[in-house]
Amino acid sequence: MEGTAFALSKRSTQTHRDYLESRRELFSELSDPFQVASKAKVIEEEPEPWENKRSFWRRGILATIFWVGEQPTPRNPTPNDKSSWDPQWQENFGGIDRPESRNGFLPTGFVPKQTPFYIALPYNDLVPGGGHQPEASEVIPWFWKLHQGPTTSVCHGRWVAIHREGRICYARWRDCGPFSTDDWRYVFLGERPKPNPNGNAGIDISPAVRDYLQLDGNRRVDWKFVEDFEVPDGPWKNWTPTSQ
Helix, strand or coil, X not given: CHHHHHHHHHHHHHHHHHXXXXXXXXXXXXXXXXXXXXXXXCCCCCCCCCCCCCCCCEEEEEEEECCCCXXXXXXXXXXXXXXXXXXXXXXHHCCCCCCCCEECCEECCCCCCCCCCEEEECECCECCCCCECCCHHHHCCCHHHHCCCCCCCCCCCCEEEEEECCEEEEEEEEEECXXXXXXXXXXXXXXXXCCCCCCCCCEEECHHXXXXXXXXXXXXXXXXXXXXXXXXXXXXXXCCHHHC
């Protein structure tokens, strides 16, 4: 009996193996016999390096001085009693921000209603009559975060850091210039500024920014966009939100 039982067990094992082999041959011809997920594949590849596109420095950019209330000149025929985004800029600021007459970082004779730390960059996201430039939503990193309709700029008031020889000043983007208002490749992509009659200048800075950076004229600076939470305490922040 023991021999017979052993023989039956051996035959049963062989029959089971034969059955499994036949199933394997059958399944190999089917793409997914049990409708289950295919075996995961491990792919080794390096991820793309992360980069905050709005926070890189634009280096060696010539800065020129401008101010609220600046009168037109042969080289700069546009008066600054209004800005690209504020038709009553001088009135809303509180007066003329004269660069030759200062009380610390403030103009002499009045306390401005807006921060005296401001700059201009050569791009306007709005078009005359309403609406945004066709490339605006693609090239401005924060466009959809701040979008409030076709007549509101998403650039006006943006914080910028300006660096010169170890000193960093923070200022708000208030106007467009110098010389052009469509140089988005420079402003957002970091290309060199378009050629212009003033040494290819790429940023206008206010008298307060000039004085904080201790500039004695048009000089080269570095600048980049920064978020509100990145702006440290300083003379640029001593203003209420409603008067910024």
